[in-house]
Each structure stands twice: as structure tokens, then as C-alpha cells.
Amino acid sequence: MLLAFDIGNTNLTLGLYDGSTRIHQWRLETVHQRTDDEYGLLVRQLLLGDGLPPSAITATIVASVVPVLTRTIEAMVTRLFGKPPMVVGPGLKTGIPVLYNPPKDVGADRIVNAVAAYARYQRACIVVDFGTATTFDSITERGEYAGGAIAPGINISMVALFQHAAKLPKVDIARPPSVVGKSTVESIQSGVYFGYCGLVDGLVRRMKVEMKAPNAKVVATGGLAPVLVRDTETIEEVDEGLTLEGLRILYENNR
Helix, strand or coil: CEEEEEECCCEEEEEEEECCEEEEEEEEECCCCCCHHHHHHHHHHHHHHCCCCHHHCCEEEEEECCHHHHHHHHHHHHHHHCCCCEECCCCCCCCCCECCCCHHHCCHHHHHHHHHHHHHHCCCEEEEEECCEEEEEEECCCCCEEEEEEEECHHHHHHHHHHHCCCCCCCCCCCCCCCCCCCHHHHHHHHHHHHHHHHHHHHHHHHHHHHCCCCCEEEEECCCHHHHHHHCCCCCEECCCHHHHHHHHHHHHHC
């Protein structure tokens, strides 16, 4: 079995694969201060909780945008499973030409998402990943990673508003009953929620024009994707496991 690790700034997501089938998915909070022993204990408990001993894991792969945790997870994996993981980075065959300057600056998660999206749709794609930052990635008709855009994540936007506007309360991210808020809480929720939907649609439409791909497939991933998709006009599909699927494909291509 393959265990895939997607290390993000907010969450560490794990996917367990039996062949091409994802049979389990878990999400942990990303905590920089945790040691490899602590992460090892958590991962062991997750596996045992589903009746799987660590010996059931025969391979691992890691994509990370948190360099300090990359080393921690590598050490944990090596100790727990007996051999180091495959790590997404320079030297790994992706099958995706990267048209970025310089190519090494592209986050591992963005490349992995591009690999998964193009493998699935075999056409021009735009991937919107709702994470700590919201990333927009363009994949051409020929399967090239063309670049994209990075915006503050919706949680970051909400926290910044609360921290820098003294009279505004901290509220939950939720769809308000109307765009015109009838209270301060509803007004903040409207501005953040509907404003973010507008940001997503505006960027996607502009990217389609620049890509000369009006029919590019638009897929969203990340924890907040299901929350926002009902009020966006451009996102066609939500796949919360897109990054994990990309990791599985990369492992198969490099094993």
C-alpha cells in the first residue's frame, strides 16, 4: 500500500492507496514544532485505528510547501516504515513541462495538482486550490504548467480584517442569507464570502482569455472548496482528493 503525504501550511493530509484506489484519507493540523516522534505516533494511531499495522505500508511519497516539516516527515517515515519516502522536487519525473521562471519556484502542491488534473481531463485546465493561500494554476492543452496566480486565502483575509479593524468582530466564514447584510456579522460574511466568489470568477475568466481556452476545465480542491462552489459561476467540479491523486500518479511514474 502507498501512503501519500500532502504537507500544507494549515493541514497535513494523508491518503492511503491500494493500487489506484484511495481507501482512507486523514487530515492533521500542521504544527511546525512537532517532532518526528510525535508525528510518528499520530500516523501509527491513524493506521491502527483502521486496523492497519505500519507493516502494511510498502511505499510513501511526500509533497511539501513547509521545508522545515519536510525533514521531520522524512525522518518519521524512514523510522516508522523502514525506508525514506519519495519526495516531490527537482529530479522527479512529472511528465509536465514547467513554463515558470524559475521552474523550481513552483510549489510542489501546484505541480502535483497539475499532474492530477491533466491526467484526468487530458485538456486545458485551471485548478483552484483553496488552502492557506488560494492558488490558480493554468495547464495548457499540451499538458504544460503555464503558471497562475496566488491570492490570500479566505481565512487569512478574515483574520486580517479582524486584527486591523478595531470595531469589527471575528465571525465564522459562512454564506449569509443575502448579499446586503442586515447586521455587522452578516455584512462581514457577505463581503468575505461573496467577495471571494467574485475574486475566483474574475481570475478564472481572465485566465481563460489569456490561455485562449474558453472551454478549459475548471476544478477546485482544498478544504473550503465545497463551501464556496455553490456561489461561483466558473468552477465546474470539486475534488478534495486531487492533490493526493497527483501524488499517487507521480509515485507510479517514478517507482
